[in-house]
Amino acid sequence: MFDLDLPWWEYVVRGVAIYGALLVMMRLSGKRTIGQFTPFDLLVVMLLSESVSPGLTGGDDSVAAGLIVVVTLVALNVAIAFITARSRKAADLVEGTAVLLGRDGKIFKEALRRNHVAESDLEQSLREADCPREKMKYAFLEADGKITILQH
Incomplete structure (x- = not known):
């Protein structure tokens, strides 16, 4: 044994x-x-x-x-x-560190692509945060893979 x-x-x-x-x-x-x-x-x-x-x-x-x-x-x-x-x-x-995916309502498609994030995932996070795209101040992909939305 x-x-x-x-x-x-x-x-x-x-x-x-x-x-x-x-x-x-x-x-x-x-x-x-x-x-x-x-x-x-x-x-x-x-x-x-x-x-x-x-x-x-x-x-x-x-x-x-x-x-x-x-x-x-x-x-x-x-x-x-x-x-x-x-x-x-x-x-x-x-x-890892957080990555900026969008600012002031604009989504950074290159950052989405580089980090293998579908735009639909970001849109889902916006809905979950009850934040229309135009009110988004920042969208971050956190080191743990979650998307954080900050509003104006």
Whole structure:
């Protein structure tokens, strides 16, 4: 049950490598992808977890290997949270920053395109904020993928 197929440190290295790779991929996929899951996005997340599982443990199904990987992933998550809470640069790098999508009733179509936001999503956010387009002062795509509307 506690016999390992690989040296203990290899599980740590595997966990760090896969965590880092997935973090980079999630950042590259864009804010809107993270903030608004479709059924297809959920399917991708489920398949990602299944596909990286053997890579984390090297095929070792022992309890010890699983615990080493879990501790590594939780420690990485705590470390990232600690660092981003104390460094604005690190937070911007890991979490991203808000993007201006529109100002004074004008929608910036290039910003929508660059951030993979459909104009209909912005219009929906305007309706949810009970804000006609002409009364929109600012529209932001937040780092978490939500659209924030500020009115005049």
